[in-house]
Amino acid sequence: MGIIIKPVITEKMTSLGEKLNRYGFIVQKTANKLQIKEAVEETYGVEVESVNTMNYSGKTKSRFTKAGLITGKSRSYKKAIVTLAEGETIDFYSNI
Numbered sequence: 001m002g003i004i005i006k007p008v009i010t011e012k013m014t015s016l017g018e019k020l021n022r023y024g025f026i027v028q029k030t031a032n033k034l035q036i037k038e039a040v041e042e043t044y045g046v047e048v049e050s051v052n053t054m055n056y057s058g059k060t061k062s063r064f065t066k067a068g069l070i071t072g073k074s075r076s077y078k079k080a081i082v083t084l085a086e087g088e089t090i091d092f093y094s095n096i
Contacts, residue, residue, distance in 0.1 A: 003031045003039040007092055008079065021084045029055070029078045036080045047085040054079045 008024035016022045027036055033051040040048050058076035062069055084090070 002043075003028050003035050004043060005077075007090075009092060016081075017090070021086070021088065023082050023084070023090050025080045025082065027053075027078050027080045029076070031078070031080075033080075036082070040082050044090050046088040046090060048082055049085045050083045052081045052083075054081075 005026045005028065008026060010024075013022075013024045016024075025036070025040070027039075031039075033053060036051050036053070037048045040046065040051075055078050056076060058073045060071060060073050062071040064070075
């Protein structure tokens with residue numbers, strides 16, 4: 001499995017991609033900024049200017065049912081926001 005798990009495709013990230021040339025990716029928790037930069041450049045053939053990362057912790061969730069209280073936990077993950085060089089773009093929809 002590679003460092004990049006999946007791209008983040010939301011309205012906010014799409015508008016950031018169009019305006020500021022920034023794209024979001026869910027990455028492995030152990031990956032650092034240099035590894036993320038190399039993976040994006042190799043996968044998409046673009047030049048990366050900077051990488052910002054965010055760690056999201058898993059949250060506990062509970063709900064009441066007939067059987068009683070059921071508790072669980074959502075997954076924790078790491079998100080990377082990649083800024084591309086001037087004139088570079090990534091088209092996520094090209095191979096659909």
